Every structure is written in structure tokens, then in C-alpha cells.
Amino acid sequence: MNPTHRLLMVRTVASQILRKKLHDIPLSKDRYNLRRKSYATITGQDINFFERTLPTNNQVLRGETEAAGYNRDYFRYVRGMSSLVLKPRSAQEVSSILKYCNGRRLAISIFGGNTGVCGGSVPVFDEIVLSLELMNRVESIDRYSGTMLCEAGCILGKLEQNLSEEGLMLPLDLGSKDSCQIGGNVSTNAGGIRLMRYGNLHGSILGLEVVLADGTVLDLMSTSRKDNTGYHLKNLFIGAEGTLGVVTKVAICCPPATVTQNVLFLGLKNYEHVLKTFLEAKKLLGGILTSCELMDHSALDCCIKHLEAEAPLGEFPFYLLIETTGQHKEHDDEKVEMFLEQVLSTEIIQDGIMTSDPSKIKKIWQLREHIPTAIYSNNFCLTYDLSLPLRHFYDIVPETRRFVGDAASLVCGFGHIGDSNIHLTVAGDELTDEMHQQIDKFVYGFTSNLRGSISAEHGIGLLKTNYLEQSKSAQSIALMKDIKYTFDPNHILNPYKIFN
């Protein structure tokens, strides 16, 4: 499921899941059958050191109650047992903490906005929580070069506000933007619905400041779009889920803000036509194409019923939601009209509507955004976040439907066809643990055979550690472990995450 839809889903799920009290959530160590590694345990002397190092109010939280919010994730998938939370205000403070913990072999769990869905940001045992929330200063925004420098704890939505005052925007947009932090976005290589247009963070992040496990402050804060002087170290930290270092500062390249918006909603008779339409959209809409979202009939139908909404078109096996954003209203409108005429007249699509009316755009997007909410009204719901080659993008849906048979009442597919990222969903009344495992195995095996990704945007965290080898070769994983050892020989940073 895409981060954009996460919060929407949460609003509904809240009634069932989010009211869970801390002690209703099983401990991660029990649920995932984990054993504590041989780290040191926190002593009074350690506490004294941390209180001296972080001298201002509220920088050190102690005890189960104070640490409660840092011991569970938003979705109540995981629960840790930490009783110490540290909130540094500077890279120097992070450095002092890490140097000390590395010497003492104290494990650390790095905490950002806690919006991840793979349990990556929450401790498993008694790791010390290192929260970046007090490091939330914007250092500078340069409207000429389109670069912003800020601390890792800045909240994405606030950065967006700051940028819009300078006529700029962020290259990424996430549904969790009101709580997620830019440092967490970098560490998880967050994707989102603008990725198709503005590319990934490996392209957009210009520089980082990172504190290594031994306390070294690594200054990689370039603002250059071109810099070929030695290895591109910053890219290793993007998507490393905090296991190689603590990102403390970020330099990001920001495109000019767009001012126009158009949305198309199209009905199609088969997947071959979906591909053709996508190709025409890339050709005719070119630089203004921002999103291209696919929904199958089951997904939309479920959502329409759930919302008690009016269907925007007749019934078709597939639907596409296409969005353009740009700088010139007249040109954009004309391009969108030409595209619609082209795909209608050649019968690549069966029917379609277009609008630039904000209230209508909102209604159309709701049909896409509320699919997860609608699906979650079932008793059980498995969602998979997969990258698959475009030619076989949708095959996984009928194949999974065949595989699960009567065990599920709904198997549907929707997602970002523009990024080859599909959200496969299996839902119904009841699911045994055994069947759950069998479906996981089938879906990840299918994805692996097509050389897709078993976690397109969400990362591995704690929950997918057993499936890493479905997307990466044994040689790659061995090399990752070598790198981990080089950067963090005592494995104090985010233990139990990524690797099992």
C-alpha cells in the first residue's frame, strides 16, 4: 500500500486497531520469535552520561510510561521494550551518544516520524531509542538553484510549506507528510505518487550529514548536482533504514512549484489497452504527466460500494486515473484534450472523463485513495507492495486468485502503473496462519521469478527480513553484510532490522 493511502486507511482502521493499548499488542520478540543479541544493558552510570550529554529539558525520557509512544508503530504491528529515549539537538550530541554506546556495546533504535509499515522504527528489545524530533531546523532555501538544507527531524509537510513560499516544491509527496520526517524518508528511500515525474531520492538528494556508529560526523553536505570526486557515499545511506549511520542533515534538490492540475478517469477493456494508453500518455502528455494509477474492476467496485459513491463511468475490467500538473493552463488543457481524443478515437479506451475542477478532482482521487480503506472493511486483508515488469504487471492478480481459490472473497490489484508498482490485495472472512504463509510464499515466489521487488517502497524493516532473499541474491546479501560490518562493526545501529 502506498504511503499516500496509509493515513486514509488509518482513519477507518482506527476503530478496530489503533485503539489497541500498548499491552494489547504482542511483543515483537514473541510474535517473531527473536532472541536478544549480546548487547550491554543500561546502567545508572550510562543514564548519568546521557543526562550530562543532553542537558536541556525533555531530552532524556526514562521508564516504560514515558517511552510508551516509542515502543509501538502506528499500525500496532510491532512492540518493543525500551525504557530510554534520547532526543539530541545537534549532530554533535548524536555523535557523543553513538561514540559512547559503541564503546559500551549498547544497541540503538533510530526513531523518525514512526510512519513506516515494516516495523523498522521501533525497538525490539531494550534498545535505546534515538529520536531526531528536536533536530527540526531549516537551514536554508535557495530559490535560484532550488536547493534546501535542513535537519533530519523536519516534518515533510512543514518543509513543503516553507518551499512553497519560495515558489518551489518537494520532489516527493507522501500521505504521511504531516508526521513523517525527512531523515526517515531518506533512510527508507521513500517513493510516493510523484516519483514517476521527479524520480527517486538517489537522484534528488544532493548531500547528507551522517553520524556513524563510532561517532564520526560524516560531512557529505554537497549542494552540487554534479560532483564526481570519489565514491558517492551518500547513496549508501539512502534506503539503508538507519543500519549504517544516523542521517542528521539533508540537502535536497527541489523543482519549481506547479500551478495547473488536470485529472482523467478512463475505462478500458483489457490490460493490453492499459499498456497502450500508458504509452500514449507518456508520448502526448510528456513533461506534464505526474501520476498514472491503475485500478481493476474489483478494486473500484469495492471502493464505490464502501463510499456509497456514484460510479464516474460504466463498468469496465480496468480503470486508469491520470494526472497532469504544469505551469500553463491553456497548454495543459489542450494536451489533455488531445490525448483523450486520441485514445477514444482509436478505441484504446472505451470511455473517459477529464476535469480540472478541484472538487471533481478530489472526488476522483477518493475513488483511488479509499480502495485500501474499503478493502480493510473485510475481516482479514493481506496487501503486497510489489514492483513487477510492466508486461506482466497485472498477471499476478488472476494467478493469485487462482491460487487462493475459495480462501478469499476478494483478490484485486491497483497501484502506480507509472512506476511498475502494484498493490496486490487478498481479503475475506477468515484466514489460517498456514494459508497466510502459503499466499506469502506464492506471491513472493511469483515476484521473484519475474525479477520484481517484494518491497517496492516500504523497505524490509523487521517484518520482511525473512523475505529479503526473494529480491536479492545470496552474493548481494553477503556484500550488504560486509558493508554493515565495515560501517558498524559492533552492530549497535537498528539491530534485528533488514537482515535476519
Next chain:
Amino acid sequence: MNPTHRLLMVRTVASQILRKKLHDIPLSKDRYNLRRKSYATITGQDINFFERTLPTNNQVLRGETEAAGYNRDYFRYVRGMSSLVLKPRSAQEVSSILKYCNGRRLAISIFGGNTGVCGGSVPVFDEIVLSLELMNRVESIDRYSGTMLCEAGCILGKLEQNLSEEGLMLPLDLGSKDSCQIGGNVSTNAGGIRLMRYGNLHGSILGLEVVLADGTVLDLMSTSRKDNTGYHLKNLFIGAEGTLGVVTKVAICCPPATVTQNVLFLGLKNYEHVLKTFLEAKKLLGGILTSCELMDHSALDCCIKHLEAEAPLGEFPFYLLIETTGQHKEHDDEKVEMFLEQVLSTEIIQDGIMTSDPSKIKKIWQLREHIPTAIYSNNFCLTYDLSLPLRHFYDIVPETRRFVGDAASLVCGFGHIGDSNIHLTVAGDELTDEMHQQIDKFVYGFTSNLRGSISAEHGIGLLKTNYLEQSKSAQSIALMKDIKYTFDPNHILNPYKIFN
């Protein structure tokens, strides 16, 4: 100097430099005072192994004469002493060679299209040359997802032709495209004139196949735009100049081909107005803005005189060449006209012309492309490839002019303002080694103080190893060396490069 301009320059320089015979070029080891590291030397048994491993004709070249073309770079900056060239046809053959060399401690120099300008692709002592030229197959092009899979030895220009048949284009364009190889482009993180629009290779490369020093074939050949499963290893090899592994296969994300082209040539009275114009171009031209090139008066004047060309405008302190490419002629023309009206009416520019006539476009681009050629008609010519923050982008020119005083007759600046990449040039009649060193020190010091890059697109290779620390901190360099040791503990891959 930008790769685009490299070949143009070369055509003129040819008369002076490129006629140099091999033995007229000083040996790199003498010129840069290097000592051979304790690698093994090649024996008859080694040759036997390589001939068995590479069984077809012309896969093994032996002796000084046969290896001559692999012992010097295009610009005659460097000269090596290798007497053995190996040309594998597959990753498996590369693997066998590397595994053997690693066991024997035989050093290897990796050879692509040999278009680099920092001496990175040529051996220094008797390293075995590993040329990828026979690995030149295109595996697949997918017009729907816009992905191409090909071997590392494919020549960029040929890939461009293959792609254009599918309505696609490469995200990078280089002047050396008729001889450079995609594997070399990846290994040097090549930039080029489309970078402003399509981003860098860390964003565009989807997957790689890399053979490690010990012969391990590392399969990172994803075609997914989103894949968050563990560390993003491929990014380490992009720009590592062949020191971490041999890139043997590439998966690259290719945008739809553009069909329109417009060029503007503008005269401006000061650098403040250059910045304002660039900002307006980003705002008003949005998604069709492809290049934004700056020339100062000295640079253009020198070029016009050299070409005996007509000046397109009156005389101004600064000139901007702006190019747009897109999908819709009418819209693009209108946008370009609106932009020109806007910057003229607000007097941000003093004068300007626009054209979409291919022959006129060619003439205008020549004024930019022939600047290096023109400058090279001086007796000496130092060119620097710097990234600098946009606000201080041009400061380096007057500062350097002040610093060199009478020692040079020409100090000028031109380059890609869209990428904050300036080419500073110092030229004249005579230059002492001492003054050369002083100017290097001044320029790199100035760049370092502004946290710029001393090699924006060209890499470090052999020639800039002494200056790496001007762009990277001691901690970063130490970490790079740790990574090098992890990947290639016997240092058999491209020795003497990047690190001194």
C-alpha cells in the same frame, strides 16, 4: 570542459597534440612520479591460462605494438606500459579472469571507450588491460516501461539509434557518444548536457551486473523503478571509476523521445540578471527546459574571433543559451515567446533572439561548443571543471583574473548554469610549472571554501588524485578506502586511480 565539447575541441587540438606518437608521450609513472606497487608480474603460465579462458580470435593481445592503443588516452595526457590486453565476451569470462588475477595478485586496468579526460582508463605500469569492447549486445528494449538492458561495451551513440526506433531516448548525451561505452559512462557517472532535465545516472540506472575482484558475478539487474530491499549496492559502482568491480551489464530507464527544439540566445548586463533569467526560465518553461548555458563576454568574443563568425547580438557582459525540447511544437513556441517577452519587458535581459530553425540552432550552439577549441589556440590553456553554488557561480572568474594578473592573457568562464557547473579557463602565452601549481591551488582552494566540487563531471582518475581531499573530508576518504578494501582487498582493480 563538458564531454559534449571534448570532441569538438579535439578536432582542432588534433593538429598539435593528437599526432604525438606513443613514445613522444611521457610515461605516466615518470610524469607523476609513481612507484609500482608489489603486484605479481605476468608469466608464460598466466598467458596460457588467459588463452585457454578466452579461446576465440583476437581476445588476447600481446606485446607493445598490439597493446599500443590501450596504453595512451585520447588526449595524450597519460601513457602506460601494459603488454597484455584481454577482451572477454561474457561476464563469465570476466569472472574467470578476475578470479585468477586476484589469486595471483595481478593488477588490472579496465578499459572502455577511452574518452575520459583524467587518465582513469589507461594503465600506469604493466597492469593487464581488460577491455569490454566485445561485450556490446543489446539484450532488450521495452517501449512500455522505457527500459533498456545491454552489455557494458555498447557504444552510447548506437544505443541512441536503437532506442529512437522505439520512440525512446537516452537520459544522457555526450559529445563522445560515438566512441564512449555505457559501462564507462556508468563507472564515471557521466553527466552531459541533458542532466539538468533528466537527472543523474544514480536516478536513471535501474540495475547493473558487476563482476567483483574475486570473480563473484553480482546480479543487481533490476528493472524496477522502485525496489527497497536492502542496501542500494548498484549506486556504489556508479562513479567508482572501476575500482570496486567491473560493470558488465546495465539496465537503464529511458524517457520518451522529444520532437521539438527551440533555442534562445540572450544578452545580459550582470550576473544578478543571469540568475533572475534562469529562475524565470525554470518557472515559465517548466518541463521543456533542457539546457541553460552561460558564457561571459571574453569566452564568446574569443570564440567569435576564432570562428570568424557573426555576433548574434551586440556586446554584453554575459550571454545565455537556453534550449527547450518537447512534444508539442505550438505549445513550446508559445512558451518560449512568452518567456522572451517577459524577460525583455522587465529588462532582465538586454536583448535576445529565438529560433526553431535547425540550421540557426546549429550556428548558435557552435558559439558555445567551440569556446574550448578557440581557447586552445593559445599556447597554454588550463581548464577547470567545477561545481559551485549558484550565487557564487561566477565569482571565481574575476577572483582568478585578479590572482593570475599578467601571467595569463585570458581568464574566462562558461558552462552549465543549469547544473551549477562552470568551466573556468586560464590561457596565455607561457606558464611556469610553479605558476601552474599556484593557480591550481588557488582555484581548488576557492572551490573547496565554497563547498563546491573540484571535478563536477570528469572524476578523479589518475590526474586529480592529489586534489581529492579538496572536495572530500578526511573521514569520507577513510570510509571510501574501507569500502575499497572490503570490495577488493588485494587492490587489483584500477590501481593508482582515485586514491594517491
